[in-house]
Amino acid sequence: MPQIELNGAMYDVDEDGFLQEPDKWNEAVANAFAALEGVSALTDDHWKVINYLRTYFKENGIAPMVRKLTKDTGVQLKYMYELFPQGPANSACKWAGLPKPTGCV
């Protein structure tokens, strides 16, 4: 199992860098993931998306559909890519500590 060092602590991740244990997530982890992708400071809009993702995941056990994410947060897809360079799945979900989606998606 690969590991990643974020803020001096080691975390198990999969081959694409997603946390394997969502419970170990904290805000500093999100900041550290963001820094790895060149985003040095998280804005309120970042947090709106990240908090939405975490709440949805806790309730439903999976990540929301992208259409639902954009509609419920009001963050349009184009802006989403400005906030999260690799998009809602590969950046936003990863920074929010969600595991990688499974199945034919």
Added chain:
Amino acid sequence: MKPVSIKKIGTITDGPLSPNEINDLVPLPPPYDRVEEQPGWKKLTKEQEESYACDLDGVTGLSLPKPKDAAEEKRVVEQFVSGLKKLLSSENNWTFLQPLTLTIDYCARCQTCSGACPVYESSGGNEIYRPTYRSEVFRRLVKKYTKTGGELFAKLRLEDIDLNWTTISRLYELSYRCTMCRRCAQACPMGLDNALVTHELRKLFSQELGWAPRELHEKGTVQQLAVGSSTGMKPAVVKENVSFLDEDMSEELGIKIETPWDVAGADVLLIHNAGEILAWPENPAAFAIILNAAGIKWTLSSEAPAYDGVNYGLFYDDFQLARIVTRHMEAAKRLGVKKVIMGECGHQHKAMMTIADRILTGDLNIPRESSITFLEDIVASGRLTLDPARNDFPVTLHDPCNIVRNLGIVEPQRRIIRKICPRFREMTPHGVDNYCCGGGSGMALMSQNNFKDWRVSVSGRKKFRQILDAFADCPGPEVKKYICAPCSNCKGCLLYTSDAADE
């Protein structure tokens, strides 16, 4: 590429048995012709090399841990032999024994299959990817370990393969270097099926040793049986998602979209690949619009797992296949529907339509039909008003292996496309001679270590080239183009390949 003898699979080598070389790969047309700009595959890290079996070709998609000690290795060898014997016995392999035996007994070694295999060709002729390489190793092991006097004859015939950890772990990885597209089987003059050997090996590993890719097993069939879907969607979540899509798409399109749930006695139960709902939501919405417009009495089911038509058991484990398809059909029976329609998912078609015929008995054997023929009937009936002018852009069609080559559904989708896409063009070759997307047999889902890199560069290469060729007259981004691929697995694989190409 260097020749690799069959026996060498059981010999420890300095580095991988037969590594891929980027310079050997079949060339691509411009602008993808420069080898140095191609993605290639990540070199395994020292940690990966130390932890996992990865001495086949320098790629590892399975992260199989190396054995702890000699006792574990011995146990693995014994289990493998026990599994071989089961594959060759009618009590334990009633599903595929006959075609397997024929394939073992009648290969003429003509190599026609190698010429048909996209993985072998794209790799530039890596010996171990020949359909016959895997099969010949299997054949020799079957003869040696399941026939009377087999071990002696193996020595006399100079065919002896050492059965050890190296052989077994390499065979495990090698059984995930074939997409089971069955182009080889179609080409074989003797009617033999080397893709079946791939399948039976995967089955042996799963059913006897408990080895399977976690994307197909833990996250796949196990999750589907436990939660309802390999995507992790529970019944309440799938209903909420579809209801959200109904509302959102109604707003966007100005058409009222309503999806019926759990309608007892409906004519038709539609079972989508649940990945469509999450990743390709226009698809389930389009189905709802079309079926409602055509006046079909249809329904979705919210009973787990009958809202997710996938059945990854088809790829690696007969037991998981049977468990899932039985539950699909029990849900259909409880609803009392007349017919089940399979959504746009190739392996769902094969699992539910053909393989399940040997599992579903009595009133579970509910009629099943492909959504493709079902949609064609609707289009041909004239009940829909279609406007081809809306699709005034170049369109090509990908043929999912399981639907087209393996089930013979070739023309219905083309008759639909010709009615609605004025600028349709075929790939070469197409229909039953199509090439796999590169991710068949579950390989589109597999992503461990450097496996995805291999898929893009090797197994998906032929299809990528076909798509470039189909749009050779309009290659640039200024012309919007459309690839119609009626299978979630193929779509996911093609999207990943094209993203890799963009990079």
